[in-house]
Amino acid sequence: MFKIKWVLIAMGIFALLAIARPLGLSQNQAMVLGSMVAAVILWATGGLHKSVICGLLILSFSIFSETSAMEILRFSYSDTMLLIIFTTLLSVGIMNSGAINGFVEKVFIRTGNNVYTILAVPYILGIALVFLIPQAFARVIIMGSVYASLIQHQNEEELEAKQAVLFNLFFAISVTYMIFLNGDIVLNGAALSFSSEAVQSQLDYLNWLSLMGPPTIAVCALSILIIRYLFRRELSHFHPGMITVSKSTDTSKSKKWLVLALMAIVVLLWLFEDAHGIKQWVVALVATLVMFGLRVLGKTDLKSINLHFLLFLTTVFSIGKVFGQAGITEVLFQNLRHILVKPTSPFYLLLLVIVVMVLHLCIGSAVATMSVVLPILVPMVEAEGISGIVITLLTYITVNMHFLLPFHHATMMIGSGREYFPDHFMTRLGTVMTLGVLVFIFGIYIPWWKILGLI
Numbered sequence: 108m109f110k111i112k113w114v115l116i117a118m119g120i121f122a123l124l125a126i127a128r129p130l131g132l133s134q135n136q137a138m139v140l141g142s143m144v145a146a147v148i149l150w151a152t153g154g155l156h157k158s159v160i161c162g163l164l165i166l167s168f169s170i171f172s173e174t175s176a177m178e179i180l181r182f183s184y185s186d187t188m189l190l191i192i193f194t195t196l197l198s199v200g201i202m203n204s205g206a207i208n209g210f211v212e213k214v215f216i217r218t219g220n221n222v223y224t225i226l227a228v229p230y231i232l233g234i235a236l237v238f239l240i241p242q243a244f245a246r247v248i249i250m251g252s253v254y255a256s257l258i259q260h261q262n263e264e265e266l267e268a269k270q271a272v273l274f275n276l277f278f279a280i281s282v283t284y285m286i287f288l289n290g291d292i293v294l295n296g297a298a299l300s301f302s303s304e305a306v307q308s309q310l311d312y313l314n315w316l317s318l319m320g321p322p323t324i325a326v327c328a329l330s331i332l333i334i335r336y337l338f339r340r341e342l343s344h345f346h347p348g349m350i351t352v353s354k355s356t357d358t359s360k361s362k363k364w365l366v367l368a369l370m371a372i373v374v375l376l377w378l379f380e381d382a383h384g385i386k387q388w389v390v391a392l393v394a395t396l397v398m399f400g401l402r403v404l405g406k407t408d409l410k411s412i413n414l415h416f417l418l419f420l421t422t423v424f425s426i427g428k429v430f431g432q433a434g435i436t437e438v439l440f441q442n443l444r445h446i447l448v449k450p451t452s453p454f455y456l457l458l459l460v461i462v463v464m465v466l467h468l469c470i471g472s473a474v475a476t477m478s479v480v481l482p483i484l485v486p487m488v489e490a491e492g493i494s495g496i497v498i499t500l501l502t503y504i505t506v507n508m509h510f511l512l513p514f515h516h517a518t519m520m521i522g523s524g525r526e527y528f529p530d531h532f533m534t535r536l537g538t539v540m541t542l543g544v545l546v547f548i549f550g551i552y553i554p555w556w557k558i559l560g561l562i
Contacts, residue, residue, distance in 0.1 A: 110147075113154030113516060116147040130442050132435070135171045139433050142167035150512060150530070151177075157414045162423040168425060173432045182424035183417070187244070187293070191420070191521075192412055193391035194245040197373070199254040199411045200398035204366040219347035226331045226342075229276040233283030243291040243518050245391075247280050251527055259351050264344040271341035274528040275334050278536070281518045282330055285323045288315040291518075297474045298503040301481035306495040317559065318500065321549045325499060327473050333543065337535055360400055369394055416524035423514040428476020436479045439469055459484065459498065461549060463505045464541070471514045472516065473506035494561055501548060509544045511537040 124141035125134070132140060146164045149155050155163075169176050182188055218224035236246050245438030254276055260266040288299075289312070299307050310318075335342065376383065376390045378554070398404040430436045440462075467476040480502050485495040510516040511534050513523040523530055556562050 110152060110154045113149060113152040113305060114440060117148040117154060120148065124443050130438055132438060134437065135173075136433055136435050138171040139168065139429060140435055142171070143430075147512065147514075150514070156415075161418050164422055165425070168429045172429045173430045174425070175432075178428060178432075179425045180421060181428075183421040186386055188417065188420070189388035190391060191244055191248065191417070193388055193395050194248050195411055196395045196404060196408065197370070197391055197398065198249040199408045200371065200395070201249065201366060202252055202256050203408070204363050204371075204403045206366045207362040211227045215350040216347065217536040219345075222335060222342050222345065223331065225272060225345065226275050226279075229279035230283055230327045230331070233280040234286065236280075237284060237287050237290050243280065243284050244521065245338065245387075246279055247518055247521050250276060250280065251522060251525065255525075255527060257351055258349050260349060265349055267341040268343075268345035269349065270528040270532065271334075272345060273522060274338070274532045274536075275331075277519050277522040277527070278330065278334065279327070281507065281516065282323065282327055285326075285504065286316065286320045288312045293517075294473060294507060295503070297477055298481070298499055301477050302499045303485045303489065303495050305489070306485065306499050310402055310496055310499070318496070318561065322547075322555045323360040325551050326547050329547070333539065334536070337539060338532075362403065365401060366398070366403060369397055384394060393539070394498060413525065416521075419524050420517075420520070423471060423517070426514070427470055427472035427478065430470055431475065431479065436466070436470060436475070440479060440483065456497075456501065456553070457545070457549070459488075460501055460505055460545065463502050464509050466542070467506045467509060467515065471512075473516065474507050477502055497556065497562060500552070504548060504552065508547070509537065509540055533553055 119143040121144065124144060125137050128134065128137040146160050149160045150157065154160075165179055167181050168174060170359055172179075214228060215225075218228055225515065227463055232250065233246070236250070251273065251480075254273055258269045258272060260269050284295070286293055288310075297311060302310075362506050371392055373394045376385060377387050380387060392514060427436075461474065467473065468477065470476045481499060484502070488498045489495045507516070510519065513520040513530055513533060515537070516533070519533060522528055523533065553562060
């Protein structure tokens with residue numbers, strides 16, 4: 108894939124930023140920012156293959172940033188990367204065994220005649236699976252594999268319908284994990300980690316559930332309506348005939364039960380990780396080896412590990428660290444900070460949310476954005492008599508629900524990277540959610556928090 112027009116535009120913008128050095132950036136900072144902007148343009152337009160873009164961006168970071176090559180590539184040998192690899196293989200093993208296809212197929216058949224029920228089921232599954240699989244990455248990988256396997260297409264229109272259904276699945280899981288403190292171990296944990304000690308002590312499981320649960324359920328209902336409208340053309344082509352009948356497999360009934368029992372053990376070990384201390388990826392590795400022993404996984408299934416996708420993840424997760432150590436995030440924040448009005452202004456929280464939106468779009472990583480914003484904003488608002496919980500949750504909601512491109516949202520990025528849906532689906536929804544997030548926050552969350560006495 109090579110689109111000379113967009114390559115030239117990206118190169119031109121990179122050169123312009125490198126020469127102009129806006130916002131008082133140093134030469135190296137401008138080069139890093141220019142590289143990032145150029146990469147975003149090429150990612151969004153498909154000007155180059157994603158792996159080529161990733162390689163060039165990593166090279167630029169290595170040359171011009173303050174971050175070492177090992178730090179830039181740290182995600183490639185992290186626990187999360189290993190968990191992604193082995194849960195990918197586990198999901199293939201589950202599909203090969205046919206252990207859960209029948210159940211999900213029955214759900215599809217019963218809901219396949221109504222678009223709204225098709226869209227609503229992933230939200231129900233998203234809530235239920237939080238208690239079984241505490242890692243959001245694992246949930247979307249397994250459910251994405253099930254959905255992609257059971258929904259087949261014969262033409263371009265049916266393909267678009269399938270992509271819309273899969274996109275809704277990934278978004279549903281991304282919204283529902285906001286209900287529970289343990290909904291996403293990575294993102295939800297980061298929100299607390301970057302807050303003040305006061306917030307960490309007050310925002311326990313039940314308090315989080317009371318503050319986030321009811322309004323998020325309302326947001327789930329509205330999200331279904333939004334996706335139904337935005338993707339009405341694609342969804343109009345979905346029909347029950349696209350749902351495949353379970354194919355007979357060589358897997359015996361006893362082996363299917365063994366696979367289910369194995370996954371039950373995996374889930375239990377994941378749930379009680381704090382008690383036994385065995386890392387989640389180690390549990391997944393052992394379960395994967397057992398599946399190879401049961402012959403529900405074979406050598407050919409190793410092809411399910413998408414190396415291009417893993418490179419993309421490695422690149423994206425380096426952005427926050429590189430920007431932070433290069434001082435770019437601080438420069439961006441300080442230049443945006445002067446637009447804030449006094450805390451007594453009714454527009455104060457609105458401007459804070461907009462600042463977080465802008466920073467998130469620039470930085471990309473939700474975790475990295477919170478790492479920059481929360482340590483500064485939480486003490487600032489607490490000094491003005493505003494609860495640190497408010498700005499913590501506002502920042503968390505904003506970085507989770509507002510995105511334009513895959514690198515803005517790690518969970519959605521998994522679906523994009525696996526080509527379950529095109530990148531422009533994220534841009535289509537993200538554009539609407541720029542306003543939608545503000546409506547959700549100031550029309551649903553904040554009024555609910557006022558009822559509870561938080562504000």
